[in-house]
Amino acid sequence: MPSQPTPGYSSGEYSLPNTRDYVVAELRYDSGIALLPSVETLTSAAVNTRNRNELNEILSGFSVKRVEPLFPLGNDEYDRRAEEALPASMPAPDSEFALAGFVRIELRNPRLSGELVDQLKQAPGVWNAYLAPRPEPANMPTGATRGSRNFEPAQGYLYDPPDGIGACAAWTQPGGTGAGVTICDVEGAWQLQHEDLPQGIKLVGGKMKYNRAWRNHGTAVLGEMVSVPNNVGCVGISHGASAAVHSVFINGVWNVAGAIVGATNALQAGDILLIEQHAKGGPNNKFLAMQFWPAEFAAIRTAVAKGVVVVEAAGNGDENFDLPVFAGTGLQKDAGAIVVGAGVPPSNYFDAYGYGGVAPSYSRIGIPRSRIWFSNYGKIVNAQGWGWHVTTLGYGDAQGGRSDKKWYTLRFSGTSSAAPMVASAAAILQGFAKNRRGQPLTPAEVRGILIKTGTPQADDAPRAPLGENIGPQPNLRAALAELELWFAG
Amino acid sequence: MHPFEQEPPGLPPGVSPHLDVRLKSGWRFDRSNRSFVPAIGPPVRLRGQLPVGTKILHTVPSLADADPSSLSEDEQFLARCLQVVPPSGCEPSRLAELLLRLDAVEQVEASPQIGLP
Numbered sequence: 001m002p003s004q005p006t007p008g009y010s011s012g013e014y015s016l017p018n019t020r021d022y023v024v025a026e027l028r029y030d031s032g033i034a035l036l037p038s039v040e041t042l043t044s045a046a047v048n049t050r051n052r053n054e055l056n057e058i059l060s061g062f063s064v065k066r067v068e069p070l071f072p073l074g075n076d077e078y079d080r081r082a083e084e085a086l087p088a089s090m091p092a093p094d095s096e097f098a099l100a101g102f103v104r105i106e107l108r109n110p111r112l113s114g115e116l117v118d119q120l121k122q123a124p125g126v127w128n129a130y131l132a133p134r135p136e137p138a139n140m141p142t143g144a145t146r147g148s149r150n151f152e153p154a155q156g157y158l159y160d161p162p163d164g165i166g167a168c169a170a171w172t173q174p175g176g177t178g179a180g181v182t183i184c185d186v187e188g189a190w191q192l193q194h195e196d197l198p199q200g201i202k203l204v205g206g207k208m209k210y211n212r213a214w215r216n217h218g219t220a221v222l223g224e225m226v227s228v229p230n231n232v233g234c235v236g237i238s239h240g241a242s243a244a245v246h247s248v249f250i251n252g253v254w255n256v257a258g259a260i261v262g263a264t265n266a267l268q269a270g271d272i273l274l275i276e277q278h279a280k281g282g283p284n285n286k287f288l289a290m291q292f293w294p295a296e297f298a299a300i301r302t303a304v305a306k307g308v309v310v311v312e313a314a315g316n317g318d319e320n321f322d323l324p325v326f327a328g329t330g331l332q333k334d335a336g337a338i339v340v341g342a343g344v345p346p347s348n349y350f351d352a353y354g355y356g357g358v359a360p361s362y363s364r365i366g367i368p369r370s371r372i373w374f375s376n377y378g379k380i381v382n383a384q385g386w387g388w389h390v391t392t393l394g395y396g397d398a399q400g401g402r403s404d405k406k407w408y409t410l411r412f413s414g415t416s417s418a419a420p421m422v423a424s425a426a427a428i429l430q431g432f433a434k435n436r437r438g439q440p441l442t443p444a445e446v447r448g449i450l451i452k453t454g455t456p457q458a459d460d461a462p463r464a465p466l467g468e469n470i471g472p473q474p475n476l477r478a479a480l481a482e483l484e485l486w487f488a489g
Numbered sequence: 490m491h492p493f494e495q496e497p498p499g500l501p502p503g504v505s506p507h508l509d510v511r512l513k514s515g516w517r518f519d520r521s522n523r524s525f526v527p528a529i530g531p532p533v534r535l536r537g538q539l540p541v542g543t544k545i546l547h548t549v550p551s552l553a554d555a556d557p558s559s560l561s562e563d564e565q566f567l568a569r570c571l572q573v574v575p576p577s578g579c580e581p582s583r584l585a586e587l588l589l590r591l592d593a594v595e596q597v598e599a600s601p602q603i604g605l606p
Contacts, residue, residue, distance in 0.1 A: 187605065188501065189501075209501040209502065209503055209504055210501075210502075211497065211501040211502070212494070213491075213494050213495070213496045213497060213605065214496075214501060214605065216491065216494060217491075217605045220491075248603075249501070249503075249504055250546075250550070251546050251550075251572075252503065252504060252505050252574075253504065253505055253507045253546060253572050253574060254500065254504055254507070254600060254603050255546075255548060255572060257548050257549060257567060257570065258547075258548050258549050258550065261549045261551060261552070261567065262549075262551065265551060276605065276606065277603060277604070277605070277606065278603075278604050278605075278606040279601035279602060279603045279604060280601050280602040280604070281601045287604055287606065293509075293601070294511075294566070295509065295511075295548055295566075295567060295570045298563040298564075298566045298567050299549070299563070299567060301563045302561065302563045302564055302567065305561060305563070313606035314606075315606050316490055316604075316606050353492055353493070355492045356492065374490075395491050395493065395494060397491075397493055409491065411491055411492055411493065412490075412491060413490045413491060413492065414490030414605075414606050415490075415606040416490050416605060416606045417490070419606070
């Protein structure tokens with residue numbers, strides 16, 4: 001039976017230095033005794049022989065391996081301790097005087113150190129005695145020593161607005177995890193046996209085509225939405241929702257329209273359908289949202305008419321959907337979907353990789369929630385999500401290994417990473433609505449609330465002015481409050 | 490999209506290139522007889538008109554046999570959408586020319602280059 005990951009943090013592995021236990025005795029300022037370096041018995045002026053003798057007698061009862069001053073001071077300091085007995089309760093005249101009273105005692109049998117401490121504490125010349133603490137590196141937890149690490153702290157998109165979408169706050173509400181809602185992801189491949197995905201995610205149509213990039217992509221999308229909430233890996237934004245997948249490969253042909261209708265047939269009103277595809281088209285031959293093509297446009301409208309909320313990646317073509325050349329196409333008509341653009345996340349810098357030369361390492365991407373450079377934009381783009389460095393499942397740059405069932409990434413990006421955030425937000429609204437009033441919202445209501453209550457897009461002119469519309473980022477805290485008022489009224 | 494994993498160009502293995510074909514309003518594809526059927530009038534049999542081995546698929550298989558009167562406007566549109574896979578050795582552009590000669594066909598387009606957003 002394969003070993004299961006052990007949830008939770010533990011300290012990293014390290015080896016202790018070869019140290020032995022020893023006792024520290026701190027002599028009283030008024031004892032008039034000292035331990036001179038290189039003399040392994042305590043010394044005192046003639047008037048303090050009682051204190052000295054008692055201590056030497058205690059030590060003689062043990063097999064002492066070594067006794068020495070704890071601090072390396074000059075001989076004069078120890079002589080001073082042996083000759084000067086301060087009146088009781090007088091403070092030390094200086095730090096050297098105080099330090100010269102610390103004695104380090106190491107026994108041949110360290111197990112007897114506790115007994116030595118007890119006896120020293122009874123001695124009149126001793127202020128305090130204790131077993132020296134064992135040194136250990138003051139390191140922070142570094143992750144589980146067995147099994148997979150917990151990446152939840154890196155999922156900033158879960159947190160409160162304006163940085164995140166407020167998922168954590170929503171989870172405390174009835175239905176606020178998306179319970180009772182199904183999300184169907186439409187793309188080409190997934191690792192459905194990933195350790196952090198719920199069991200039983202069904203392929204409801206089409207056939208998966210094995211391709212590492214496609215499989216990582218699908219796994220990352222599911223991970224954002226429905227990762228299992230535990231101490232391993234990630235936690236999905238709408239982890240209470242059920243997930244299903246529909247492949248775009250039907251009868252050996254790429255067919256997004258067919259997949260949308262097939263997924264719709266497997267869903268109920270109130271469920272969520274996520275389109276994670278884009279394709280090249282238009283006069284500039286850039287990647288566009290799928291509703292540009294008439295069949296996909298009609299398929300989306302068919303799903304929306306059934307009450308299914310369709311969430312669609314706007315695509316990574318850096319294209320302006322409002323150009324006159326797109327007049328009359330699906331890029332300037334409302335299919336009823338929530339079209340999602342990619343926004344700059346709060347962690348708004350490239351890493352060392354610099355995205356393969358797109359930008360210098362560690363250079364700035366832009367103001368958070370402004371349009372990221374590759375995202376398509378225009379009036380039909382309704383909402384945004386993080387389009388860069390999203391922590392989720394797959395790819396293996398955060399945690400790799402031989403099996404992609406345990407891969408995690410810190411760098412899922414694109415309108416691909418943005419759209420699942422909005423899809424999950426929609427699932428949470430539907431879960432809440434079904435719980436509170438027994439029926440889901442219409443697709444138009446879900447879209448309207450997400451737009452009305454979202455954290456506004458940021459202006460980063462001239463790089464990415466507000467005119468390059470990608471819409472607001474969901475704010476689930478505000479959206480649920482809005483729904484609460486709506487239901488109460 | 491992931492900065493460390495570039496998507497391989499082209500279709501995944503096992504996926505065929507195809508043409509997106511739309512029939513004129515009122516026409517449908519009859520799989521069993523391999524013909525285009527108008528609302529009124531005789532069907533157009535495809536035997537001999539297209540290269541041997543040409544594969545014709547409904548874009549939305551669930552609508553293939555549906556009664557048009559029971560479909561929404563969008564579904565009626567989708568029922569007219571087909572995917573045509575050229576046989577090996579046949580240039581898609583040549584197949585597109587042949588398809589456009591048929592009365593039933595309104596539009597033929599090469600399928601776009603797909604990608605993961």
